[in-house]
Amino acid sequence: MxxxxxxxxxxxxxxxxxxxxxxxxxxxxxxxxxxxxxxxxxxxxSARIFRRAYRDPLYVRMTGEAAELWRSLESASGTPLLKVTGGLDYGSVRDPVGIAAALAGQGVAHTLLTADEAAKRWPGFAFDGPVLFHPEAGVVDAxxxxxxxxxxxxxxxxxxxxxxxxxxxxxxxxxxxxxxxxxxxxxxxxxxxxxxxxxxxxxxxxxxxxPLRVTQQQVFHFPRRDPAADWPVFVYKGPDAQVYGLPGGRDGGPGGAVKLAEHDGGHVTTADARDFAIDPASRERLRALLATRFPGLEPAPFAPASCLYTSTANExxxxxxxxxxxxxxxxxxxxxxxxxxxxxxxxxxxxxxxxxxxxxxxxxxxxxxxxx
The missing domain is CATH 3.50.50.60 (FAD/NAD(P)-binding domain)
Structure with missing residues (x-):
């Protein structure tokens, strides 16, 4: 049996x-x-980040295996699930040079760009250091x-x-x-x-x-100033913020808004005690960040949403x-x-x-x- x-x-x-x-x-x-x-x-x-960019070889290898399985599931189901957009990683805390070394060690395609080179290609961003681009990143429709x-x-x-x-x-x-x-x-x-x-x-x-830590996180959607501009998925970690973003899928409406959130901005809760309330302080921190980091986005966030992280001590x-x-x-x-x-x-x-x-x-x- x-x-x-x-x-x-x-x-x-x-x-x-x-x-x-x-x-x-x-x-x-x-x-x-x-x-x-x-x-x-x-x-x-409808929008979760898929990326190969990890400093840890274990997770880099796993992203390659997962990508193959996503494509197999798409083929079997006839449903588009993973849209490739490319991905950016930058900021002094993010360590794009270290991530590039990890990707090189696993044979993953990538390019290290200067801030000026990256700004010419993605004018909606403001860069002040090296930028890692890897073309296999994209958006998973959860x-x-x-x-x-x-x-x-x-x-x-x-x-x-x-x-x-x-x-x-x-x-x-x-x-x-x-x-x-x-x-x-x-x-x-x-x-x-x-x-x-x-x-x-x-x-x-x-x-x-x-020990497992449950936190309620929130995301916001910001309109693009130029609806035709190219917005890859991205992770920025610097002294002023740690944020991630991606094309917002159906959640971002027909205008193609960008989903933006703080990776570390949630508050501790439990699955049943969460309140679904959106933290106005997080909204204001992200709005303020647009001027210095994301000038290609309009400071008019909409469609806020929340989800839960369940985290181990070392992630x-x-x-x-x-x-x-x-x-x-x-x-x-x-x-x-x-x-x-x-x-x-x-x-x-x-x-x-x-x-x-x-x-x-x-x-x-x-x-x-x-x-x-």
Whole structure:
């Protein structure tokens, strides 16, 4: 008989895991507490950054594997999911020279430009140091990706159940028992918990988790002064700010607004205590930044939105198995681009395979927490 796996959470990571498991022949049930594609977690919206630019060779390598899987999913689903725009990385804290060295070490195409060279190509930006350009960066459509992965998982034999909250998970013999709202229970050989910010509440009494920090982040959309101007995805980290931006997709409206946000501007919360309120101080900090860093954008932000980060102490992913339970993610605000790969990693663990990298294990995170 096939291995029965329950996957809890139908965001990017959970839907990718369900798809990978179904394709491997497992009997899969995917549980989602809300409607599929809801906006209460970390997987909604039409625009998430895909980039190869990491100083860490592990993540550079993973971005290449993820890109292949995104293209495979696009081909199988007939749905465009990854739009290539190119990407910029700059700012003294960002260290574009160091990132360039990491990309060179992995054979990833890139170019280091002077500030003047970059300004001629992208006049909507203001640069004051070296700028790294890598052409493989782009935008992932998270909403469409979730829908495509769930549909493909169901086609491959998975069962997908929306509006069915899982309230508790415990062990039952060699397997596990899933407790649903309303009192019903289900038994599975393995449970993969890919519940994002809800993961600590579901597993805190079952698995010895490392410290996980849940923050509510906000994004804003800024109109382009020149609607025809080229805006790649970008990450700027300098002494004045740490921000990222990208073409805003459908969320930015028909005018092609740029989605802009502070990577470090969120406040600590929990999955159920978040207030969805938009921080006016963050809005004003970004507006003020336009004059010195992004003169090609109009200082009239609109369509604000929020999402949740669930972060480990060192921002490495947490993907490991303890008995019949697989802990999938937390992705520390940079996991969306890796979704189909993380799904394959979690599926491998669920079916008895080895971990992808020791850094993603509970043990590694426990050591990091002790050192920290």
């Amino acid at each position: 096939p291995v029965h796996v329950a996957v809890v959470g139908a965001g990017l990571m959970g839907s990718a895991t369900a798809l990978a498991l179904a394709r491997l022949g497992a009997a899969v049930t995917l549980y989602e507490a809300r409607e599929f594609g809801h906006a209460a977690g970390s997987s909604h919206g 909403d469409r990706a979730v829908r495509a992965m769930i549909a493909a998982a169901v086609t491959a034999g998975a069962r997908a159940v929306a509006r069915t909250p899982v309230v508790r998970i415990d062990r039952r013999g060699a397997g596990a028992r899933v407790h649903l709202a309303g009192g019903a229970t289900r038994v599975a050989d393995v449970v993969v918990v890919a519940a994002g910010p809800w993961l600590p509440d579901l597993l805190g009494d079952v698995v010895a988790l490392p 490495d992913f947490l993907i490991d198995r303890v008995g019949p339970i697989v802990v999938c993610s937390p992705c520390s605000g940079h996991g969306a681009k890796f979704a189909p790969l993380i799904g394959e990693i979690a599926a491998t663990l669920a079916l008895g395979g080895r971990t992808y990298d020791p850094r993603f294990t509970l043990r590694a995170h426990a050591v990091t927490s002790m050192i920290g």
